[in-house]
Amino acid sequence: MAVVASAPGKVLMTGGYLILERPNAGIVLSTNARFYAIVKPLYEEIKPDSWAWAWTDVRLTSPQLSRESMYKLSLKNLMLQCVSSSESRNPFVEQAVPYAIAAAHALFDKDKKDALHKLLLQGLDITILGCNDFYSYRNQIEARGLPLTPESLAALPPFTSITFNAEEENGQNCKPEVAKTGLGSSAAMTTAVIAALLHYLGVVDLSPLSKNEGSADLDVVHIIAQTAHCIAQGKIGSGFDVSSAVYGSHRYVRFSPDVLSSAQDALNGTSLQEVMAAILKGKWDHERTKFSLPPSMNLLLGEPGTGGSSTPSMVGAVKRWQKSDPAKAQETWKKLSEANSKLEIQFNILSKLAEENWNAYKCVIDICSKQRSEKWIEQSTEPSQEAVVKALLGARSAMVEIRNLMRQMGEAAGVPIEPESQTRLLDATMDMEGVLLAGVPGAGGFDAVFAVTLGDSGSNVAKAWSSLNVLALLVREDPRGVSLETGDPIIKEITAAVSTVHIE
Structure with missing residues (x-):
């Protein structure tokens, strides 16, 4: 048994x-x-x-x-x-x-x-x-x-x-x-x-x-x-x-x-x-x-091969910075918390839009999955599609803000939360067709990068990463627990x- x-x-x-x-x-x-x-x-x-x-x-x-x-x-x-x-x-x-x-x-x-x-x-x-x-x-x-x-x-x-x-x-x-x-x-x-x-x-x-x-x-x-x-x-x-x-x-x-x-x-x-x-x-x-990625969105993880980071020591450095400069730390944390909320709200809006008008949602995702983000706004021909594009771009800008604040925090604390090599990689990734956003997960460092991709664009991102010496992993989101x-x-x-x- x-x-x-x-x-x-x-x-x-x-x-x-x-x-x-x-x-x-x-x-x-x-x-x-x-x-x-x-x-x-x-x-x-x-x-x-x-x-x-x-x-x-x-x-x-x-x-x-x-x-x-x-x-x-x-x-x-x-x-x-x-x-x-x-x-x-x-x-x-x-x-x-x-x-x-x-x-x-x-x-x-x-x-x-x-x-x-x-x-x-x-x-x-x-x-x-x-x-x-x-x-x-x-x-x-x-x-x-x-x-x-x-x-x-x-x-x-x-x-x-x-x-x-x-x-x-x-x-x-x-x-x-x-x-x-x-x-x-x-x-x-x-x-x-x-x-x-x-x-x-x-x-x-x-x-x-x-x-x-x-x-x-x-x-x-x-x-x-x-x-x-x-x-x-x-x-x-x-x-x-x-x-x-x-x-x-x-x-x-x-x-x-x-x-x-x-x-x-x-x-x-x-x-x-x-x-x-x-x-x-x-x-x-x-x-x-309850939370999971909106439909037709995929989590993609990449291993840059620069060796792992020690989370505890990075957390320790951030805590020391919080003590040494409480006012600045408080302000950064407040802004970060707001940016995190913004991203979450946009994801929830996208899930709701998919539920209310699947055809309009699916149509936008399919088109945007083959385009770079600056072209997305041109793709909406009617209000229901425009709402989807607006939420996609809202999610992107929230992620850009999160990344900026995480970098500032890392610089202030003297730890590589988003190291320069990762910044270059993430910027290049966010420029690719069909990429909604990219970032460093968790405490950051050199461990891994993640991207959220639209529709079927993930396989092209994996190929592009390979040419940048990044190994795309087989990991996907699966909302099941134990x-x-x-x-x-x-x-x-x-x-x-x-x-x-x-x-x-």
Whole structure:
């Protein structure tokens, strides 16, 4: 009885830095890049003497990294101890397991707790797999002399083994890092593991029948995933990445950090069950509003190959600047927040126009997808089409404003939020036919660029990027959040990969 759950990676389109503080909102898009967790019993039979056991076994397998770790889990205080000589640990899964089980203890009555105990005595066998899109395969593609195109990426087998970045030149004790594309792999992985465990243990039911938008089960997954993710990171982040991994694309306002204050008690010896009970009862005041890209618009991500940026250090620099020049920082943030709202409003207008008059909307998108933006205004022949063009141009100008303000903030804080090389690339991208807007996602830096393209213009943008040494990824927006999967993800991915290769 294996349970397979998956959770999506994310792209933060607006709200970089601001999203760290309430009540600022950000628009986060979930993607078709998914992390899978498979949970099943480690042993088929429970040994007769097992009632006296104080510990049970947990095995964690990560096939892409060719790693397997064995743990002992204390059934009394839910401590997880690694017993294999594995060099590299996975702090996210190491927090996910005890917190998911503590939640079961906090929510179950006596009968259910007895059944839980029996289930845990069979051990836990956990396997994690991440879609290729989470990792950078640019080096392998270049090493094989293949062109930097989505087709080269699509030719890689699903769940390809992950190589590590080269070590620092001085080679001093630096652990090799997996090169990532910035889609929030740790949040997607934590959420998938929590969801699979909670469903397996009977805490939630994620089968399609019970899973509606406002599902209380999803809220439980969300709370426990946020908790485990924050503890593993050693800090309370904004949580937008976990929120989108659970709920899919939406507009997000963060929770008040003090709802996790009781998680600190676990470090001071309070039992994990008590801590989890308090967190589940806490006032989770995050806000999420439905949002996804308007019809006939596509998210496109590109990897410029200039190496990743460290988000925490950039966030730290921005926070220091806020302290050192509060008046200027306040003014920039206010303007940024307004520009973010403008963009969101234009997207909502476009979705509404598509609903009210699909033919006029579709007609404008088709024409504009083959033109550069300065020609768009000439394309509208009637008021209903003019409204669509006006909203498209409104969205563009809001994005230009967001980018200007993000650059100013970066310059003031002394960090490359939109580095010069990215500025040149983004300007060139926004000049291409059928491109609505382009930007750097999240905290910015060298990680990735995104574009929102109209109609079928994406494949031409991918080709143009290739000539600029930018690898267009296979990632697209997919508004689905966490979900239960039927069957083996490897088989599923292979069939899905075959069916998606249709790039001209």
